[in-house]
Amino acid sequence: xxxxxxxxxxxxxxxxxxxxxxxxxxxxxxxxxxxxxxxxxxxxxxxxxxxxxxxxxxxxxxxxxxxxxxxxxxxxxxxxxxxxxxxxxxxxxxxxxxxxxxxxxxxxxxxxxxxxxxxxxxxxxxxxxxxxxxxxxxxxxxxxxxxxxxxxxxxxxxxxxxxxxxxxxxxxxxxxxxxxxxxxxxxxxxxxxxxxxxxxxxxxxxxxxxxxxxxxxxxxxxxxxxxxxxxxxxxxxxxxxxxxxxxxxxxxxxxxxxxxxxxxxxxxxxxxxxxxxxxxxxxxxxxxxxxxxxxxxxxxxxxxxxxxxxxxxxxxxxxxxxxxxxxxxxxxxxxxxxxxxxxxxxxxxxxxxxxxxxxxxxxxxxxxxxxxxxxxxxxxxxxxxxxxxxxxxxxxx
Amino acid sequence: xxxxxxxxxxxxxxxxxxxxxxxxxxxxxxxxxxxxxxxxxxxxxxxxxxxxxxxxxxxxxxxxxxxxxxxxxxxxxxxxxxxxxxxxxxxxxxxxxxxxxxxxxxxxxxxxxxxxxxxxxxxxxxxxxxxxxxxxxxxxxxxxxxxxxxxxxxxxxxxxxxxxxxxxxxxxxxxxxxxxxxxxxxxxxxxxxxxxxxxxxxxxxxxxxxxxxxxxxxxxxxxxxxxxxxxxxxxxxxxxxxxxxxxxxxxxxxxxxxxxxxxxxxxxxxxxxxxxxxxxxxxxxxxxxxxxxxxxxxxxxxxxxxxxxxxxxxxxxxxxxxxxxxxxxxxxxxxxxxxxxxxxxxxxxxxxxxxxxxxxxxxxxxxxxxxxxxxxxxxxxxxxxxxxxxxxxxxxx
Numbered sequence: 001x002x003x004x005x006x007x008x009x010x011x012x013x014x015x016x017x018x019x020x021x022x023x024x025x026x027x028x029x030x031x032x033x034x035x036x037x038x039x040x041x042x043x044x045x046x047x048x049x050x051x052x053x054x055x056x057x058x059x060x061x062x063x064x065x066x067x068x069x070x071x072x073x074x075x076x077x078x079x080x081x082x083x084x085x086x087x088x089x090x091x092x093x094x095x096x097x098x099x100x101x102x103x104x105x106x107x108x109x110x111x112x113x114x115x116x117x118x119x120x121x122x123x124x125x126x127x128x129x130x131x132x133x134x135x136x137x138x139x140x141x142x143x144x145x146x147x148x149x150x151x152x153x154x155x156x157x158x159x160x161x162x163x164x165x166x167x168x169x170x171x172x173x174x175x176x177x178x179x180x181x182x183x184x185x186x187x188x189x190x191x192x193x194x195x196x197x198x199x200x201x202x203x204x205x206x207x208x209x210x211x212x213x214x215x216x217x218x219x220x221x222x223x224x225x226x227x228x229x230x231x232x233x234x235x236x237x238x239x240x241x242x243x244x245x246x247x248x249x250x251x252x253x254x255x256x257x258x259x260x261x262x263x264x265x266x267x268x269x270x271x272x273x274x275x276x277x278x279x280x281x282x283x284x285x286x287x288x289x290x291x292x293x294x295x296x297x298x299x300x301x302x303x304x305x306x307x308x309x310x311x312x313x314x315x316x317x318x319x320x321x322x323x324x325x326x327x328x329x330x331x332x333x334x335x336x337x338x339x340x341x342x343x344x345x346x347x348x349x350x351x352x353x354x355x356x357x358x359x360x361x362x363x364x365x366x367x368x369x370x371x372x373x374x375x376x377x378x379x380x381x382x383x384x385x386x387x388x389x390x391x392x393x394x395x396x397x
Numbered sequence: 398x399x400x401x402x403x404x405x406x407x408x409x410x411x412x413x414x415x416x417x418x419x420x421x422x423x424x425x426x427x428x429x430x431x432x433x434x435x436x437x438x439x440x441x442x443x444x445x446x447x448x449x450x451x452x453x454x455x456x457x458x459x460x461x462x463x464x465x466x467x468x469x470x471x472x473x474x475x476x477x478x479x480x481x482x483x484x485x486x487x488x489x490x491x492x493x494x495x496x497x498x499x500x501x502x503x504x505x506x507x508x509x510x511x512x513x514x515x516x517x518x519x520x521x522x523x524x525x526x527x528x529x530x531x532x533x534x535x536x537x538x539x540x541x542x543x544x545x546x547x548x549x550x551x552x553x554x555x556x557x558x559x560x561x562x563x564x565x566x567x568x569x570x571x572x573x574x575x576x577x578x579x580x581x582x583x584x585x586x587x588x589x590x591x592x593x594x595x596x597x598x599x600x601x602x603x604x605x606x607x608x609x610x611x612x613x614x615x616x617x618x619x620x621x622x623x624x625x626x627x628x629x630x631x632x633x634x635x636x637x638x639x640x641x642x643x644x645x646x647x648x649x650x651x652x653x654x655x656x657x658x659x660x661x662x663x664x665x666x667x668x669x670x671x672x673x674x675x676x677x678x679x680x681x682x683x684x685x686x687x688x689x690x691x692x693x694x695x696x697x698x699x700x701x702x703x704x705x706x707x708x709x710x711x712x713x714x715x716x717x718x719x720x721x722x723x724x725x726x727x728x729x730x731x732x733x734x735x736x737x738x739x740x741x742x743x744x745x746x747x748x749x750x751x752x753x754x755x756x757x758x759x760x761x762x763x764x765x766x767x768x769x770x771x772x773x774x775x776x777x778x779x780x781x782x783x784x785x786x787x788x789x790x791x792x793x794x
Binding site: 202 | 648
């Protein structure tokens with residue numbers, strides 16, 4: 001059913017800005033009866049989501065003068081799994097990294113092996129920061145392939161043998177005892193970049209240029225997943241230059257087939273250079289190889305061709321270019337900008353910023369944590385958690 | 398400042414579903430004190446936004462047993478201005494047409510002439526349905542060109558001489574005494590189609606194929622206007638077939654330059670046929686002219702090329718094709734479907750419906766009314782209206 005317009009969760013949402021507020025302020029802000037505010041603050045304090053601050057001390061059972069959000073009330077586990085390595089972290093409810101690490105981990109070794117190692121790493125990290133699984137409110141996982149967000153299961157992931165349809169949330173939550181949310185790596189990176197670098201920007205596109213090319217879409221500060229959850233799959237948009245280029249998706253002419261890391265490496269091999277993947281392309285660019293530089297610049301233009309259309313359609317305020325290939329420096333970004341600013345409508349590009357990523361390779365793991373935090377602290381979830389913990393507090397019908 | 402989580406506006410939002418509710422039900426649903434609910438129901442009843450129903454009669458000043466939304470409390474004026482004609486209507490707060498008419502009206506005659514005629518038509522319609530300007534809560538206007546939504550002023554409209562920067566809301570509201578909201582015709586059509594035909598579909602694209610080609614974007618049931626308000630301008634996305642075709646925007650190769658009504662008419666003239674605009678194209682198609690039919694089918698494919706990319710990016714649940722050229726029957730739609738279903742990703746097209754418009758040429762005027770209704774009945778606006786009308790009710794800080 002509908003959430004109570006001013007349940008405990010709505011009170012907590014007010015307090016999440018970090019400012020402490022008295023009961024009187026909260027009565028005035030919400031229009032709730034004073035007794036209702038007191039009851040809800042008690043419930044939030046029972047769950048440790050808020051704590052008394054300022055001159056407030058609990059005396060004789062009476063609540064303290066002011067209350068503020070307790071971002072340390074729970075712990076979040078987050079992991080960004082790539083094809084060959086993983087970044088793993090523990091954060092608080094404000095998204096602050098308490099501890100983190102990067103590990104070699106091959107996604108091709110299959111879900112039970114990879115997720116098993118992840119459980120060990122999480123347990124180890126928790127010990128390191130002096131927390132236990134009992135403190136964990138949720139686990140956020142990013143995977144390098146399409147994920148059905150509602151179920152958290154990978155859907156026909158092309159480079160993840162053994163993962164198709166695997167119940168990632170079920171497997172992990174039975175071992176970690178907390179809810180598990182899964183999304184693709186591009187979406188969590190978009191969440192991370194938006195959260196850390198551009199929280200005031202309502203409409204943002206994050207483009208990951210790696211082996212594949214994908215886009216995370218933020219509109220009105222939220223992830224746009226689309227009707228089927230497949231939004232942002234721009235790697236298979238057709239580009240003119242790739243007209244006859246076969247793509248792994250079964251179609252021809254896809255953006256990925258001309259500007260993805262694998263395609264770029266193949267072209268460098270055709271030119272007699274030693275390049276087996278996108279990282280080699282980046283190394284050649286950094287070494288100043290003119291063929292590699294021209295190729296990456298052209299890849300930027302091809303991506304720019306697609307983005308020019310998307311800018312007219314979506315009118316974002318910011319486009320962030322990330323992914324392995326973006327590490328080749330300004331060449332990729334320059335190609336993108338060149339085409340977008342010449343092809344998109346002046347009104348849409350007037351204040352458009354096209355920039356490199358802000359968060360280095362931590363965008364994914366921070367975004368995975370943000371996904372869990374937003375889920376855990378949504379007013380509906382907070383109300384449900386309180387109702388579940390206290391049999392005397394009836395759940396709203 | 399923030400809206401009260403459970404102010405009078407939030408109560409009204411609960412009642413807008415049309416079901417009557419007692420005070421006791423509202424106390425339970427909101428968690429508000431009974432006295433607060435009573436006070437807010439009184440304020441809503443004072444404004445006639447709600448009325449007692451069922452066995453409820455006002456006796457001795459005591460509120461009735463149940464309250465329901467009064468969609469007749471206010472009247473909405475709405476107009477959809479095209480290049481050569483206008484559709485004008487009066488609706489209630491549920492978007493029901495109380496009366497409407499279509500008039501020849503040339504947008505090229507300038508804002509004062511056109512808006513002056515509009516004021517006369519609105520006044521006349523109000524008399525016809527037995528209402529007065531005092532009943533009007535807002536005026537919604539659709540214009541055939543770009544509009545800065547916040548100010549309601551046209552921005553460099555290409556086919557509206559004299560309108561650039563004209564203060565449409567100021568001019569109209571000084572004569573009609575009500576707030577005026579203005580948006581471009583495509584956005585209001587998208588609102589109308591979503592409201593009337595697909596209210597359950599969160600993500601919808603409405604494509605208008607007329608002299609120009611534009612797209613209205615609905616995401617999470619709301620219009621997506623973008624960072625600069627220019628979202629949906631898909632007519633100037635580059636298409637391969639139009640590579641060297643000059644466009645009125647100053648670029649070459651735009652979709653509009655190959656698939657817009659003017660471009661189609663020009664191609665028919667090149668083939669020796671008599672066609673001065675999109676309507677002549679439609680007439681020729683309806684008369685069975687094979688050249689015109691092939692041309693419209695190809696225009697559908699060109700539009701499909703653009704939409705195929707947007708489907709991968711945005712993953713809508715429904716695409717609705719409207720505008721003058723869509724009246725040419727199934728040929729345009731067939732061309733669009735042909736390309737989208739062959740080019741877009743299978744996951745995104747699995748449940749995608751591409752369909753003709755549901756609302757004939759009333760989509761715009763109904764959408765203009767919906768724009769006003771959503772604005773008038775937003776919880777924030779209701780709270781503000783109540784605070785403004787009653788000096789004893791303090792506005793929330």
